[in-house]
Amino acid sequence: MDTDRLKEEKERGISIELGFAYLKLANGQTAGIIDVPGHERFIKNMLAGVGGIDIVLLVIAADEGVMPQTREHLDIIQLLNVNRGVVVITKKDLVDEEWLEMVTEDIRDFIKGTVLENVPLISVSAVKGDGMDELLLVINQLAAEAEIQGRKYTGPPRLPVDRVFTITGFGTVATGTLLSGQINTGDSLQIYPDGRVYRVRNIQVHGHKVTTAEAGQRVAINLSGLEIGELDRGQVLAAQGSLQPTHRLDVKLQFLHSAPKPLKHRARVRVYLGTAEILGRVILLDREELEPGDEAYIQLQMEEHVAAARGDHLVIRSYSPMRTIGGGVVVDPTAIKHKRYREELIKALNTAEKGTPAELLEQYLAANARLYTPADLTAGTGLTAETVAGALRELLDQGHAVKLVYEGEKTYLSVQVMDSWEDKIKQALTEYHQKYPLREGYPKEELRSRLFPALSNKHFQMLLLGLEQTGRLDLRANSVAISGFLPQPGSAQSTAIKQLEKIYLANPYQPPGWSDATQEAGINKDDQEILNYLLNRGTLVKIADGMFFHHRALAEIMALVKNHLLEKGELLLGELRDLLQTSRKYALPLLEYMDREKFTRRVGDKRVAGRALSTVRKTDN
Numbered sequence: 001m002d003t004d005r006l007k008e009e010k011e012r013g014i015s016i017e018l019g020f021a022y023l024k025l026a027n028g029q030t031a032g033i034i035d036v037p038g039h040e041r042f043i044k045n046m047l048a049g050v051g052g053i054d055i056v057l058l059v060i061a062a063d064e065g066v067m068p069q070t071r072e073h074l075d076i077i078q079l080l081n082v083n084r085g086v087v088v089i090t091k092k093d094l095v096d097e098e099w100l101e102m103v104t105e106d107i108r109d110f111i112k113g114t115v116l117e118n119v120p121l122i123s124v125s126a127v128k129g130d131g132m133d134e135l136l137l138v139i140n141q142l143a144a145e146a147e148i149q150g151r152k153y154t155g156p157p158r159l160p161v162d163r164v165f166t167i168t169g170f171g172t173v174a175t176g177t178l179l180s181g182q183i184n185t186g187d188s189l190q191i192y193p194d195g196r197v198y199r200v201r202n203i204q205v206h207g208h209k210v211t212t213a214e215a216g217q218r219v220a221i222n223l224s225g226l227e228i229g230e231l232d233r234g235q236v237l238a239a240q241g242s243l244q245p246t247h248r249l250d251v252k253l254q255f256l257h258s259a260p261k262p263l264k265h266r267a268r269v270r271v272y273l274g275t276a277e278i279l280g281r282v283i284l285l286d287r288e289e290l291e292p293g294d295e296a297y298i299q300l301q302m303e304e305h306v307a308a309a310r311g312d313h314l315v316i317r318s319y320s321p322m323r324t325i326g327g328g329v330v331v332d333p334t335a336i337k338h339k340r341y342r343e344e345l346i347k348a349l350n351t352a353e354k355g356t357p358a359e360l361l362e363q364y365l366a367a368n369a370r371l372y373t374p375a376d377l378t379a380g381t382g383l384t385a386e387t388v389a390g391a392l393r394e395l396l397d398q399g400h401a402v403k404l405v406y407e408g409e410k411t412y413l414s415v416q417v418m419d420s421w422e423d424k425i426k427q428a429l430t431e432y433h434q435k436y437p438l439r440e441g442y443p444k445e446e447l448r449s450r451l452f453p454a455l456s457n458k459h460f461q462m463l464l465l466g467l468e469q470t471g472r473l474d475l476r477a478n479s480v481a482i483s484g485f486l487p488q489p490g491s492a493q494s495t496a497i498k499q500l501e502k503i504y505l506a507n508p509y510q511p512p513g514w515s516d517a518t519q520e521a522g523i524n525k526d527d528q529e530i531l532n533y534l535l536n537r538g539t540l541v542k543i544a545d546g547m548f549f550h551h552r553a554l555a556e557i558m559a560l561v562k563n564h565l566l567e568k569g570e571l572l573l574g575e576l577r578d579l580l581q582t583s584r585k586y587a588l589p590l591l592e593y594m595d596r597e598k599f600t601r602r603v604g605d606k607r608v609a610g611r612a613l614s615t616v617r618k619t620d621n
Helices: 007-012 040-047 068-080 097-111 132-143 343-354 357-367 374-381 385-398 415-435 444-451 457-469 491-506 514-521 528-537 551-568 573-580 584-596 611-620
Strands: 019-024 030-035 056-061 085-090 121-123 158-167 171-177 182-184 188-192 197-205 208-210 212-214 218-224 236-239 246-255 267-273 276-284 295-306 313-318 324-332 401-406 409-414 473-475 479-482 540-544 547-550 600-603 606-609
Touching: 040 068, 056 068, 068 097, 068 313, 068 324, 085 097, 085 132, 097 121, 121 132, 182 197, 197 212, 246 313, 246 343, 267 295, 295 343, 324 343, 343 357, 357 374, 357 385, 357 401, 357 409, 357 415, 374 385, 374 409, 385 401, 401 415, 401 457, 409 415, 409 457, 415 444, 415 457, 415 479, 444 457, 444 479, 457 473, 491 514, 491 528, 491 547, 491 551, 528 540, 528 547, 540 551, 540 584, 547 551, 547 584, 551 573, 551 584, 551 606, 573 584, 584 600, 584 606
Parallel strands: 056 085, 085 121
Antiparallel strands: 019 030, 158 171, 158 236, 171 218, 182 212, 188 197, 188 236, 197 208, 197 218, 246 295, 246 324, 267 276, 267 313, 276 295, 313 324, 401 409, 473 479, 540 547, 600 606
8 A cells, every 4th residue: 555645755755744554454453554754854744643553663774774753753652652563674675684783783772771672673675575474473463462452442532633635526534543432423523622513424444434433443534514624634523522622731741861951931842732733831830940851740831722631642842943852641631720839739730640530530620619510520531431430439429529410410529619619608698698687598690690600500500409408508489598597677677667567557458658658667768678578578568569568458358359259249449449448549459469369350340250269269168
C-alpha cells in the first residue's frame, strides 16, 4: 500500500503528510498503520498521527544512522509512553556487514535507558525482502500480547480527527483513531470544542463499510450535513456532552534532559494534544523555572479552547525555534485558575494523578461547588461511566457524597459543599426572619438569585428538597423557611393587629379602607407587612382592590346568602344590600367575590347557587 497521497511526496520521495494503511495479522485481526513523516520539518504532522498507537516501528536507515529527527521522535515516543515496538533498520542492502554492525551498535546505545531499550531490533531490505518475514513475525507476536488483546475500551466514543476530505456523491469524511467506546451508524456526534452535532451516516474501517466501529480502530466517518469547512484536523468527535471544552489543563509535565535551557513561568509553547496543535503558556505552580530533566505539576493556559480527558498524553515544543522540550499527562481536563505556591494544591494534583477513583471523585466534587449528573462526572474526570458509578456508591456509603433526586434526574455533590450551602442558606433565612418576622419565608427565586445565581431553578429545587428531607428547612409554595419557623408578630405588632381586628369587626359589612383602619389603629398606613400577614393567615380577606373584610364577617355574609338562596332560589344586588344593611359600594364587590369563589353564579341580573354552594347543600342533605 502506497501511503504517500500528495504529488509533492511522490516527486520528493519523502512523507510530508500522514499516510494510512492496514495489515492482516495472523490471528485474523486487522492492524491499522499510520505512516508519519520522518523529516524534522514535518514533526508537527508526525505528532498528529501518534496519539493513539499501541506499537511503534522506529525506522532508521542503515546508510544514515541516527538523525536529529530520530532523537526527537524517540523523545516523543518516551513522552507518550508507547513502550511496545520494534526498531527497524532499513536499506541494509546499501551497506556492508561491518557498517551495519556499527550502525546497529550505535542504535543500541541510542535506545538504552528509554522505553524502547528492550524491544527487538531487526534489519530489513524492502527491495530484496531480507528480514521482512522476521519483522512480520515480531509484529504478530506484539499484537497478540494479552495486555493489548484484552484491553477494555469503555466509556463514550472519542475520535481525534486527523484528516478531513470530500468524496463526490458521498460528502465530507473525517478519519481518526477511535480512542474509546463505539460509534454506530445513526449515532449523533458532537464536534469539540465547537459544539455542533451531526448524525453518523456511514462508517468505514480499513476500507470496508461497517455499522459499528470499535475503540482502537482506524475509522472513517461520513457525517450527515457536514460541510468540508466545518471540521478540521485537531478537533474531536465525541458523544454529546461527554467532554468539557476549556482554556486550562492541569498537567504532570516531564521536562526533557535535552531541553536547551530552563522553562520559565509563563513561557509560550506549542501544545500537541491528540491531533491538535494549540499555542499556550506554561503556568509553573510551585517555582519560577523548571530545570531540564525535572518533573512538575503545571497548568497549561491555552490560547484556544481544547477538549481533553484525564490521562491524555501531550507533547510540548518550544515556540521558536520549534523543538520538543517535554510532555506529560493531563491530570485535570477542566481545571480552574489556581493561586500559585500552595502546598494543598500540589497535594490535590497528586491525588488527581495517582489517587483511587473514589478519592479523585471526592476531590473533584469538593473543588467544584455545583451539582453533577453522572455524565458530568464522566466528562469532567475522564473516568468511565462504570468507574464513576462504583466510586459514587463508595462515597455515598462512606457519607462523603450526597445524592439529590428531582423529577427523575439524579445529581451529586460533596458533603462539604452541601454543608457549606446549608450554612449559607440558614444564615440568609435567619437574617430574613429577623427582618420580616411576619412573612412565611424567603421567596425561592429571590434566594436563588442572591446566593446561587449559577444554579438552575431545577437544581436549586433539588437542593432545597434535599435539605427539607433531612428536616433542615421547611418549603412552602413559593418560599423557604428555617425548619419550625412560624410567622410571629412582636408585642407592638400584636397590639396593632388586635386593634385592627376590632376596627374591622366594628363595622363588619361596611369595613374601612386600609389607610383609614391603620390611621385609627395608630400605625403606618404603608405597613404592608401587617397587611400581608393578616391576608396570609386569612384574618382579612381581599374582596376587591383596597377592600378587605374580616373573615368572621365574611363567613356571616355567606351564611346569610346561603339561607336566602335556600329559601328563595335567587338573589338580587338590591336584596343583598338590604340584607346586609350596606351600600352598593360593598354589595357589588361581595357578589363578584362569591361568583369567583363559585359560591354563587350570575344569571342575568340575578345570582343563583354556585357549584360550591350546591356541594354544601348536598352535604347538608
